[in-house]
Amino acid sequence: MLHERLIDALGADAVKTAPEDLAVYAFDAYTTGRLPAAVVLPRSTQEVSAAVRIARDCGEPIVPRGAGTGLCGGAVPTEGGVVISFARMNRVLAFDPARRRARVQPGLINLDLSRHVAASGLFYAPDPSSQKISTIGGNVATNAGGPHCLSYGTTVNHVLGLEVVDERGDVFHTDVDELGYDLTAALVGSEGTLGIVTAAWVRLMRVPEAVRVWLATFPDVESASDAVSAIVAAGIVPTALEMMDRIAAQAVEAAFHAGYPTDCGAVLLIENAGFEDDMNACESALARIARERGATSWRTARTQAERDALWAGRKGAAGAMGRISPNYYLQDVCVRRSTLPKALHAVDEIARTYGITVANVFHAGDGNLHPMLCYDKRDRTQVQAVIESGNEILRAAIALGGTVSGEHGIGFEKREAMTEVYSTADLATMARVRDVFDPARALNPEKIFPSGAACPEVKPQRP
Ligand SMILES: Cc1cc2nc3c(=O)[nH]c(=O)nc-3n(C[C@H](O)[C@H](O)[C@H](O)COP(=O)(O)OP(=O)(O)OC[C@H]3O[C@@H](n4cnc5c(N)ncnc54)[C@H](O)[C@@H]3O)c2cc1C
Known part of the structure; x- marks a missing residue:
């Protein structure tokens, strides 16, 4: 019944039902879930509405999916x-260079948007390291960050309005310029649990007049962290x-030959952008602070090719881990900048205790922080050690006043950890919003909200 109705509404080529096709949609970059009952590939908002209505009539939940690069099981059917x-x-769908905005469909690849508007001297600022493959819809749903979000802000700061299909299949719009509740901000980061984004108006930024990139090396991650705090x-x-710590820099350099030093304890990759006239003064101030905090070298990337190579290395760091380990688990926690040395020390201690190699590459x-815990998934002892050390890193971040995700989201993976940072009343309020x-x-069930006795009032209950 479900399959026939979906095929009637969307056409046979837009509906996948064979187990081998469904298997392709049962995982993301974190984990594998259950096979969905069906996968649909709509071409329009109307087709999304139709698919939602049919799914609801047939009692099936709905899981929106972008590129599946999520790192917390958010797009995985449970x-x-x-x-x-x-x-x-x-x-x-629309590009307004004068007002510096574009209207895009959710499946647009992040980097393709910047490519599309580049000739007008504009770019889309949120740049997750997955930007070559992750989608604007996935970025909106996870409020994706990226290296340049330090000064430009995360995705929520760049979304001006949304077109959304709700759980009944009806379409509504949000607009940050309108009066009333800021529903755009409520939907950004909601991981597909409040509505399905079918279009987004996004803010574009002017390509800066000048961009400089510098590399500073330090004897250890503690002194590099001190420099980070001192700069801000x-x-x-x-x-x-x-x-990047030494292990990460070595893996990246082996993979990309980008010019990262491999004989230091830590490398800082620093970029600033703005007016050419300001750049020399900025560089002097940054270099002075780095030296005062123990930097052993300071280098300026002289050419665009050099800058591109350094960024390709940084953004490809996760892939470079294949050089040193068959598998890695990428943890994502956030702490105050001033506690970075303590947090990195804790990560190191935990990894030592469990006999795990850890590489740190992070914002x-x-x-x-993004500790990458290296392991071999064919070895059960290593798998267990990674699970336990990943959990201990979460607890260490919380103990330092930090939180359980910096940018990758909660999804399925971290939903139980929500009780560690939010009270029952906080979670119940979020559940009322949902x-x-x-x-x-029906929208992306078993995500974000904890299950079980720890928080009974927000336990998902199907009607
Ligand atoms: C190598 C690598 C590097 C990464 N670097 C970063 C980084 O620097 N910063 C960062 O923030 N993340 C990073 N990520 C994580 C991931 O890329 C982001 O979370 C990204 O935003 C997910 O986009 P996606 O299109 O792959 O979405 P998916 O993984 O398909 O989905 C993610 C979530 O969004 C929901 N969703 C997708 N589309 C829609 C829609 N149209 N409407 C409603 N909900 C929707 C899904 O249900 C799911 O909950 C990285 C991942 C990898 C593998």
Whole structure:
């Protein structure tokens, strides 16, 4: 019944039902879930509405899906259901260079948007390291960050309005310029639990007149962290302030030959953008602070090719881990910048205790750590060690006043950890918001909200 109705409404080529096709949609970059009952690839908002109505009539939950690069099981079906893939809704619908905004479909690849508007001297600022493959819809749903979000802000700061299909299949619009509640901000980061984004108006930024990229090396991650805090405390907010430890730099250099030093304890990749006239003074101030905090070298990337190579290395760091380990688990926690040295020390201690190699590549300016725990998934002992050390890193971040995700979201993976940072009353309030948008709890169930006795009043209850 479900399959026939979906095929009638969307056409046979837009509906996948064979187990081998469904299997492709059962996982994301974090984990594998259950097979969905069906996958649909709509071409329009009307087709999304139709698919939602049919799924609801047939009692199936709905799981929106972008590129599946999520790192917390957000796009993974947990109860079967209908996966809505936006692979065919990937166009720029409107581009207004004068007002610096574009209206895009959710399946548009992040980097393709910047490519589309580049000739007008504009770009889309949120730049997750997955930007070559992740979609605007997925970025909106996770409020994606990225290296340049330190000064430009995360996705929520760049979404001006949304077109959304609700859990009944009806379409509504939000607009940050209108009066009333800011529903755009409520929907950004809601991980597909409040509505399905079918179009977004996004803000574009002018390509800056000048961009400089510098590399500073340090004997250890503690001194590099001190430099990060000192730079921001001096009133300088660079466009990006990223850190790599020795293990990460070695893996990246082996993979990309980008020019990262491999014989130091930590590397800071610093970028600033703005007016050419300001750049020399900025560089002097940054270099002085770095030296005062123990930097052993300071280098300026002289050419665009050099800058591109350094960024390709940084953004490809996760892929480079294949050089040193068959598998890695990428943890995502956030702490105050001033506690970075303590947090990194805790990560190191935990990894030692469990005998795990850890590589750190992260958004240091935001205090957003990404320890990559290396392991071999064929070895059960290593798998267990990674699970336990990942949990201990979460607890260490919380103990330092930090939180359980910096940018990757909660999804399925971290929903139980929500009780560690939010009170029952906080979670119940969030659950009431969800119930306004999705009273039947049909949109992306088993995500964000904890299950079980720890928080009974927000336990998903199917009607
Ligand atoms: C190598 C690598 C590097 C990464 N670097 C970063 C980084 O720097 N910063 C960062 O923030 N993240 C990063 N990520 C994580 C991931 O890329 C982001 O979370 C990204 O926003 C997910 O986009 P996606 O299109 O793959 O979405 P998916 O993984 O398909 O989905 C993510 C979530 O969004 C929901 N969703 C998708 N489309 C819609 C829609 N149209 N309407 C409603 N809900 C929807 C899904 O249900 C799910 O909950 C990285 C991942 C990898 C693998």
